[in-house]
């Protein structure tokens with residue numbers, strides 16, 4: 001993949017992908033939901049045209065390969081493929097022979113042998129006469145894998161191919177991939193949310209950021225560091241070695257009690273979706289949250305209303321009036337602290353920052369999330385105000401995770417320790 005970039009319409013999904021999957025390696029692609037993993041696989045299959053860059057298979061642009069030529073190179077197990085037609089399982093698996101056929105499906109003895117072997121390897125022989133539409137999720141995944149194996153291509157592309165499998169079949173499929181890789185040199189590119197299995201079976205891993213840019217590439221040992229996993233998945237983890245295999249094993253560090261925010265009250269200055277993540281996380285923590293002022297129709301206000309939060313509202317598209325600001329001031333004073341979300345500041349909402357200034361004057365802590373000059377559309381006034389707030393003691397937080405971290409610590413300090421004397 002050379003300098004690959006991709007967008008669905010105006011929405012960028014992948015950027016800066018520049019890497020080579022080596023023949024004979026097991027290569028895992030990991031990242032949070034929606035970061036672009038399946039899209040990357042679709043680009044590798046030539047189903048999507050990149051906005052920039054190219055995908056090359058042995059030097060040839062994938063977009064120039066015919067379907068059959070690609071099928072001879074790579075077999076695919078797509079994510080969540082529904083069984084549309086009531087094929088028998090054996091028929092479905094026989095479709096994997098498409099790339100090898102001139103005539104009818106299954107007509108060649110080599111085809112039949114490949115199909116039976118694929119059924120056997122995936123523990124689906126006993127399902128061969130069943131209709132695919134009646135299979136369980138895990139059975140269907142094994143049948144789709146059988147179809148891919150029957151294709152006998154040198155490369156296997158798997159999109160969460162073991163997500164529905166029980167632990168026994170998951171281990172079995174993992175071992176099968178490793179064996180096919182070792183004995184037949186099968187190249188495997190797989191997407192997975194099972195970090196431990198990915199570390200067990202992969203030679204190299206690619207960790208994608210939420211914005212679809214590569215964050216880390218290397219062996220499981222190199223990639224699975226607490227810092228990398230915190231960056232990509234926003235969870236604190238502890239990494240140990242599996243005592244039996246030596247592969248890294250990831251343990252999420254227990255968060256504080258799920259209701260860590262009970263008793264905490266926070267007023268959030270946000271707008272245009274900038275507060276969404278924080279609103280949800282604070283709500284789950286049990287904190288009392290208030291928001292505003294926000295214009296009616298603002299997505300943060302819709303979310304706050306859906307969660308039943310106290311909010312001060314202004315008419316749509318109108319600048320915040322003195323009366324509304326005063327109402328918001330009174331509401332915000334009921335909260336112990338204030339958080340300023342990474343909002344775009346314009347002349348309409350600039351006055352909201354006065355609430356943060358008032359909070360600081362009254363000794364209530366203010367946390368400012370990721371302040372940036374490029375979100376200032378007031379000719380520098382918002383940026384200057386934010387800078388002054390920071391100079392007066394507002395705390396800068398890099399992102400929502402840091403806000404939550406600090407609030408959890410504050411809440412823990414205020415609460416008496418659990419248990420004990």
Ligand SMILES: Nc1ncnc2c1ncn2[C@@H]1O[C@H](COP(=O)(O)OP(=O)(O)OP(=O)(O)O)[C@@H](O)[C@H]1O
Pocket residue numbers: 008013031032033034035036037038039040
């Ligand atoms: N056909 C499409 N049109 C528009 N947007 C799309 C389309 N397919 C995917 N997306 C969006 O592109 C982003 C990346 O999607 P993709 O399926 O590649 O993510 P993913 O990393 O595989 O996620 P997951 O782990 O949830 O399977 C998501 O925000 C998704 O909503």
